[in-house]
Amino acid sequence: MPWFLHLALRQLFPPGKRFPAFATVSILGVGLGVASLLVVQTVMNGFGEEHRLRIRESFGDCVIVGAAPIANPDELVAKLRLDKEVDGATAYAEGPGLLRRGDFSGVAGVRGIDPADKRQPARQYVTAGKFDDLDDGRVILGYGLARNLRAQVGDRIELWSPAMAERAEKGKAPLPAELEVCAIVRTGFTEVDDRAALIPLRRFREIWSLGPRAHGVILRLKNPAQAAATAGRLGVGHPDLRFVPWQDIKKNFLEAIRFEKTMLFFLMFIITLVASFSIGSTLFSAVIRRSREIGVLVSLGSGRWQLVGLFGVQGLLIGALGTALGFVLTWVMLFFRENILGSINAVFGDGEMVANVYQFSKVPLHYDVSDFVIAAAFTLLTTTIAGLVPALWAAGRKPSEAMRDA
Amino acid sequence: MPDVVLQARGLAKAFAAPSGLLAVLTDVSLEVFSGESVSIRGSSGSGKTTLLQLLGGLDEPDVGEVRVLAPGLGLVRPRTSLGRGVGFVFQNYQLMPELTALENVSLAARIAGVDAGPAESAARELLAQVGLIDRLDHLPSRLSGGECQRVAIARALVNKPSVILADEPTGNLDERTGVEIMNLLLGVVAERGAALVLVTHHREFAERVGRRFVLSGGVLSPA
Ligand SMILES: Nc1ncnc2c1ncn2[C@@H]1O[C@H](COP(=O)(O)OP(=O)(O)OP(=O)(O)O)[C@@H](O)[C@H]1O
Ligand SMILES: [Mg+2]
Numbered sequence: 001m002p003w004f005l006h007l008a009l010r011q012l013f014p015p016g017k018r019f020p021a022f023a024t025v026s027i028l029g030v031g032l033g034v035a036s037l038l039v040v041q042t043v044m045n046g047f048g049e050e051h052r053l054r055i056r057e058s059f060g061d062c063v064i065v066g067a068a069p070i071a072n073p074d075e076l077v078a079k080l081r082l083d084k085e086v087d088g089a090t091a092y093a094e095g096p097g098l099l100r101r102g103d104f105s106g107v108a109g110v111r112g113i114d115p116a117d118k119r120q121p122a123r124q125y126v127t128a129g130k131f132d133d134l135d136d137g138r139v140i141l142g143y144g145l146a147r148n149l150r151a152q153v154g155d156r157i158e159l160w161s162p163a164m165a166e167r168a169e170k171g172k173a174p175l176p177a178e179l180e181v182c183a184i185v186r187t188g189f190t191e192v193d194d195r196a197a198l199i200p201l202r203r204f205r206e207i208w209s210l211g212p213r214a215h216g217v218i219l220r221l222k223n224p225a226q227a228a229a230t231a232g233r234l235g236v237g238h239p240d241l242r243f244v245p246w247q248d249i250k251k252n253f254l255e256a257i258r259f260e261k262t263m264l265f266f267l268m269f270i271i272t273l274v275a276s277f278s279i280g281s282t283l284f285s286a287v288i289r290r291s292r293e294i295g296v297l298v299s300l301g302s303g304r305w306q307l308v309g310l311f312g313v314q315g316l317l318i319g320a321l322g323t324a325l326g327f328v329l330t331w332v333m334l335f336f337r338e339n340i341l342g343s344i345n346a347v348f349g350d351g352e353m354v355a356n357v358y359q360f361s362k363v364p365l366h367y368d369v370s371d372f373v374i375a376a377a378f379t380l381l382t383t384t385i386a387g388l389v390p391a392l393w394a395a396g397r398k399p400s401e402a403m404r405d406a
Numbered sequence: 407m408p409d410v411v412l413q414a415r416g417l418a419k420a421f422a423a424p425s426g427l428l429a430v431l432t433d434v435s436l437e438v439f440s441g442e443s444v445s446i447r448g449s450s451g452s453g454k455t456t457l458l459q460l461l462g463g464l465d466e467p468d469v470g471e472v473r474v475l476a477p478g479l480g481l482v483r484p485r486t487s488l489g490r491g492v493g494f495v496f497q498n499y500q501l502m503p504e505l506t507a508l509e510n511v512s513l514a515a516r517i518a519g520v521d522a523g524p525a526e527s528a529a530r531e532l533l534a535q536v537g538l539i540d541r542l543d544h545l546p547s548r549l550s551g552g553e554c555q556r557v558a559i560a561r562a563l564v565n566k567p568s569v570i571l572a573d574e575p576t577g578n579l580d581e582r583t584g585v586e587i588m589n590l591l592l593g594v595v596a597e598r599g600a601a602l603v604l605v606t607h608h609r610e611f612a613e614r615v616g617r618r619f620v621l622s623g624g625v626l627s628p629a
Binding site: 001003006007010011014015016292293295296297298299300301302306398399400403 | 456459462464465487488489490494496500502503504505506509513514516517518522545561565
């Protein structure tokens, strides 16, 4: 071990002191900065991931739509299912419908789906009733829609489609379809939950006079991250259809999330920068305090770069230990996040916020290695610079003057 | 004719002061020969510390030049042989507060490029010579002033310099300890064959060395 490393360790952790004030405070400062950066990033990633997952689950990995209804959806679905990237394909139709239950009525985005499809996303969001009960006489309602209609599982509702008005005899009101509510779903997207009504595709075609046609096809892909490329490839030869990867379905929303994350990173970055500056000033005063010792080291033959090493290493060590502490703190804070959030809610009185606004039962997390790498690299860089700047200054001084300092 | 170990010719040094330039040294020349001891006296502010700093390479003269004999290098500028050509002993010891007595001494050897093992045994040997063999692991804060100065003397000698520059080494010590330290310094330096330039206010100490000088008005003259 070079002598200046040994001396750096001794100066940072003087023998006989269990918690040297300077090192402890500096390392704690860095650790807290790193932890706040990573906690925010990890939670933001969690929200982002959760939203992306829900978008994919609610809308599919890729949606195929056209200017006109797809004339032969079964043929297209059968063909797509053969593709090696495609994990599942199912046709759907959708249209606005008028729902009524007694004195309450509402407009629904009615979707005709394949009830036998084991991968229907709605299956995981059922909060009451059973998805598998869905048949030609039944309907599944979104949570908000059901609430507006005051409908519960087992209740009967009436449904009108625009096509019914066309079919009705002149001067007579069209007769509604009568359906029994068999399940209620809650995806967490209010716009979905407030409007969704699901019925079998076959029934939809009847009610909407659609014949064998469908409005679109939903694809599940083996590799959803590659959805855009796969969509592009599958779309070749279908000039009349648009293959929309999930990333484009709610583009603005996803971009807003990403932007939020970037902004928060920037804010946290400034926090860490402030922490680095305070470490810089602490190191600077430490170096000044050691002016005479620096003069002595020079008189003993220490080179300029060894002095720079002596203090640069101390900055680096503070950064490294602070980063490590920050990682641990991050993990601890995130592990106890529900308790922490609970105490915050208890103090500020807006409990249930996450559950109500985001429909997440827990604060979602997503550890992203790159966040940790960036935080560590940035912290090490700034603390090392914070140590190097005063070190360069000290090493450049005349030893005769340094030694005259008190 | 013994070898010259330290040679200063026509040194001048001035400092910028609020009232203009302050000429501290105007024309100082000095030759020190192998193994001999010289003393420099002078009133406070006469420039004794400044002169030692020029001789040891901690500062550069405005005019004139200094040469010092560094082992293996011959007569060189002191700046290029810091820690090897000369060894410093300061009035206030200037030990590293976080290092033990042993580490303080071996640090000097490590800085001069000696490996950890040999550096430690050389340090141990010197500390034994200055009577501190049972204080090796003490931090400076756990040593008396006299003991600190013994460590500093050991440190100054560990790289076998050809000359020791001592700046009022007994200035912070009581009379009895001062005598002890001075005896030790003169003894050990002689034993190790190094030359000594001793700056002191103390007339008695000054008279115990071979050649005596007085620094006054920026010039060095024999006492
Ligand atoms: N870097 C500097 N800048 C300006 N003036 C200086 C500087 N260094 C020394 N001086 C001045 O030079 C003069 C000589 O200082 P020096 O420390 O060499 O005196 P000294 O003989 O060692 O005194 P003492 O016996 O009190 O230690 C003093 O007047 C001091 O103020
Ligand atoms: Mg002085």
